[in-house]
Amino acid sequence: MQPSLEKLRKFFRLEHENKYSNTAIIGGLAEMLGFWEGEARAESVTEEIIQAVTSRLRSYEKLSPDGRAESLKGLWKRIGETYPDAAQKPKVETAPQRPAPQQQQSKPQPRPTQQATPQPKPKPVVPSRAESAPGAKHSQTPAALNAPLTVLQGVGEKHAHTLSELGMHTLSDMLYYFPRRYEDYSQLKPIRDLFYGEQVTIIGTIQTVNTRPIRGGKSQIMEVILGDGTGSLRLSWFNQPWLSNRFKEGMQISVSGKIDQYLGRLIMNSPDWEPIEVENLHTNRIVPVYPLTAKITQKWLRGLMNQVITYWAPAVVDSMPESTRKDAKLMTLGQALMQAHFPESQDQLKAARERLAFDEIFFLQMGVLRQRRDWKQVEARRFAVADKWLDTRLTSLPFELTSAQQRVLAEVRKDLDSGKPMSRLLQGDVGSGKTVIAALASAIVAQNGVQIAIMAPTGILAEQHYRNFVSLLTGDGGIMDQSEIRLLVGDTPDIRKEAIRTGLADGSIKIVIGTHAVIEEKVHFKDLQFIVIDEQHRFGVEQRAELRNKGVNPHLLVMTATPIPRSLALTLYGDLDLSIVDEMPKGRQPISTFVLRPQERERAYTLIRSQIKDQRQAFIIYPLIEESEKMETLRAAVDDHETLSKEIFPDLKLGLLHGRMKPSEKDETMKKFREKEFDILVSTTVIEVGVDVPNSTVMLVEGANRFGLAQLHQLRGRVGRGAEQSYCLLIPDHEDATENERLQAMAQTNSGFELADLDLKQRGPGEFLGTRQAGYASGLRMASITDIALIETARTHAQKLFEDDADLKKPEHALLAESLQRFWGTSKGDVS
16 A cells, blocks of 8 residues: 555544544644655655545644544545555564574565554574685674565555665665754754844744745745744745645644844845654654655654664664774664664664764774775885985976975975885865975886876866976976877867877877776777876766776876865875975965955955056856756846846956856866967866966955865965965855855965865865765765764774774684775775
């Protein structure tokens, strides 16, 4: 039976028990129609039945108790004729036996509901142990957890396929499919007590629903007034007209989101919302809210999760050694899974998330320590140069290295002559001079006639590196001919690509600089010995491994402009040696940063005009490509480019750059800006990484409060790359945001490391680090990189265990070896 019909039967039964008093649902049975109709249609209940239910329930309130009884009985009879299984009387369900491996195809039944008669708890069947990971002769994980979801009651092939779109294929997947948020019905807050900036859940009744056009009819805004008896709150959704069919006056809903302010009144923009489920209101507890896909409802998935979690979470064997768990004061894995899905309190939820996050950091650290050890055990070619040769190279540079650059160069030079493959992370703030380190290291290696590959995430950045390498390594006093350095990107013409591939194969090309085109299957190197990967977190592990496999134990240098706090770098990049360029080149002036109110925008335009009059250039950055459905007031690049060109700067030349353009179009626009064909470049954050236009001196960021500190700092780094004074102007999308802590921090410091610490505290790891890509640490679902204390604890325990039993060969670590294998997947990954 479809879940929507099961829900109907449940409410009808409750109404019968209440003697047809129309109290099965707060506000009457008709209140359920707001959410029931959508669920029923999603489950393909016939339109005839849906219309019958809606018409009966809408008139239900007006009937006498006897009339109501007849109405519901007649309606259920009609449903039973269409869906025979709905006509069956409900059966009392008993607790399931855990299936032994040979019984895996039978469907485990759910635990008894509150109305069911409790049955004696059966003795569990001990699962067999299957072959598993190295170091674990037998798997101690219950075999049934690998069973497909079709073993569950109510899940057929169709539902199983839908759940697979959410990444759930087995019962084990469901255990680790965590809620995206929680509705805390135990701590509801009345509207009258709300404050600006709070992230809250509110329950109320819809008082009015209104849809109106905005932006000259280009967009629509739907406004709902929600009341709860203590006050009212305006909710807004942009360009989602279908919601007007879902919201009805008098309907009770719960909404979750951030309290904002508009013209002095509290509002909530584009909140998450759900129809109220009566049973949740009465439980007074924390309710999980899961990510969904089409054709399944929150209620149905929550019920299915409850069925799986309550039975199987206690059956999961804890792989963490008991001594480690007790030292770190962690709850058991079974408890953590239970409390992460259906927490009994906020404290229990916090403890559960801490345990699951500890596991992730622990497994991540164990893996990177093992990779570091494995990589250090292999041999690599030595590349040594005399001090006199290096001094000659340094003297020929058009600038003097900073002391930080000299220190890092010495570390790199030592690696190249160690006989072990270099595996180093070079971290330096934007504009700190990392590229020259890479170029000098390449020069040392190139002296021996071998090959070097430089990989960048974008064609724009690859071309920039190409120009820098040619400038530093060729010409008067150079060490190679320009023909020995080539650029290989996706847009390189096929004839030139073929010539480059030939040159790499026969060894005539010494340095190739490019994007993913460098790792294409057709690209073969005669003797690849040194690899440099820039902005390394933007590449997947597989891509890095593919490049490394084109040589024999080549040296590897990865670079990032992301200032990562040391404790964090040691955890996420513990497989790499760490070098930091923490000093800016001489002659660079600090960028002057100002936060302007929206009404002060003309001041920004005046500064841009004066800089362009002095033959300088400017960037104007927007958070969106075109008008967004999320925020009516948010300015957008495509929309404003036209206004800026025709009304604000009609006498200047403006270019437009955004993420939906083809790579060739982006490169062409950037080339024109670099060659001063444009005075102003209007862009989205596509220019965030690595673009170097020394003549640009103004960076104007619109909607600046919508960016993280990492992005703002990277954007600011696009200017101030010459000797002239540069400016960064930050304009939030509303006046209240001028006091935004992130924006004020930008105005107070140019230090990426200070901003990194603040951003980690405020916004978490996603902004600064991206994600270590699939195959490496895709298991990071719970770990919050802001929790440095937890990271330190997990890293310390992992190091301690690694020193004792690096390969987890001891019998007591067999299950841990299995879990580690599962976390890292079947691929060995890559050191970087």
